[in-house]
Amino acid sequence: MNALAKKYGNKVDILAFPCNQFGHQTNEDNSEFLNTLKYVRPGNDFALAPSITVFEKTDVNGADAHPLFKWLKAAMMIPSDEMVDTKGNGVADPDALILPRGKFGGSTVVLWTPVARSDIAWNFEKFLVGPDGKPVKRYSRYFDTNLIAADIDKLL
Amino acid sequence: MLRVSLLALSSASAYGFAPGNAAAMRSRAVRTAVSPTMSAFYDLSAPKIDGTPSSFSAYKGKPVLILNVASL
Numbered sequence: 001m002n003a004l005a006k007k008y009g010n011k012v013d014i015l016a017f018p019c020n021q022f023g024h025q026t027n028e029d030n031s032e033f034l035n036t037l038k039y040v041r042p043g044n045d046f047a048l049a050p051s052i053t054v055f056e057k058t059d060v061n062g063a064d065a066h067p068l069f070k071w072l073k074a075a076m077m078i079p080s081d082e083m084v085d086t087k088g089n090g091v092a093d094p095d096a097l098i099l100p101r102g103k104f105g106g107s108t109v110v111l112w113t114p115v116a117r118s119d120i121a122w123n124f125e126k127f128l129v130g131p132d133g134k135p136v137k138r139y140s141r142y143f144d145t146n147l148i149a150a151d152i153d154k155l156l
Numbered sequence: 157m158l159r160v161s162l163l164a165l166s167s168a169s170a171y172g173f174a175p176g177n178a179a180a181m182r183s184r185a186v187r188t189a190v191s192p193t194m195s196a197f198y199d200l201s202a203p204k205i206d207g208t209p210s211s212f213s214a215y216k217g218k219p220v221l222i223l224n225v226a227s228l
Contacts, residue, residue, distance in 0.1 A: 001223065001225075004221070011218065011219075012218060012219050012220070012221060013215050013218055013219075013220045013221070014220070014221045014222075014223070015215075015220060015221070015222045015223070016223055016224075016225045017202070017222070017223070017224050017225065018205070018224075018225055018226065018227065019224040019225070019226065020226075022226060025226035025227065026225075026226045026227050028227065030205050030206075030207070033205055033227060034205060036227040037227065040227070041227060053204060053210070054204065054205045054225075055202045055203065055204055055205060055210075056202065056203045056204070056205055056207070058202065058224070060224045066202060067196075067200055068197075068200050068202065068212070068222070069224075071196050071197065071200070072222065120224055123224055123225060123226040124223055124224065124225060124226075125223065125224060126221060126222070126223045127221070127222040127223070128219065128220070128221055128222075129197055129215075129219065129220040129221075129222065130219060131216075131217050131218050131219055133197040133198050133215075133216065134197075135197075136219075145223075148221065152219050152221070155219040156219065
């Protein structure tokens with residue numbers, strides 16, 4: 001994400017929404033989130049590129065999902081990645097929603113309701129919106145963020 | 157077997173689900189789902205992590221990449 005931001009500078013805006021709906025992986029307060037990036041993961045005084053805006057912690061799935069994510073998901077119901085299983089999950093990358101998690105006895109844990117077909121599967125799904133405000137493309141968690149450059153170039 | 161599927165077909169068409177109507181149904185469904193939201197991006201807003209309000213109209217004219225992130 002930071003590499004992409006550095007490549008495009010102020011020509012592209014990147015909006016990051018911390019979300020705690022996937023395995024409770026953002027369990028800190030809003031006030032702690034940036035410090036976590038700076039000092040813990042990735043740490044080493046990590047600084048976000050200026051074109052990246054971080055928003056308050058947000059629900060992306062379920063009845064209380066932010067309207068932005070309801071809009072994005074209605075327009076692009078599943079990621080556009082190729083229908084291939086690159087991770088050996090047993091289902092194609094864009095189709096993989098909830099996977100068994102080793103730490104919890106292989107159980108699948110869903111932290112929102114209702115569960116919908118268009119739900120975001122895990123952290124780091126990406127959505128590209130054009131300079132005209134129209135939805136362009138959705139990418140799964142497995143899609144290399146740097147490769148989105150090919151689609152961004154078409155919009156510039 | 158044949159009778160069952162014929163029955164299914166006729167009851168389906170009674171409810172407007174006959175194959176000929178499928179395309180029309182689909183386009184109607186897509187329109188309802190997407191059209192009220194199509195131009196909505198710039199009308200939306202969200203508070204930044206420091207609590208300051210921010211409208212997405214600030215992003216007019218530029219491609220925007222949106223992602224959900226986590227710190228762990």
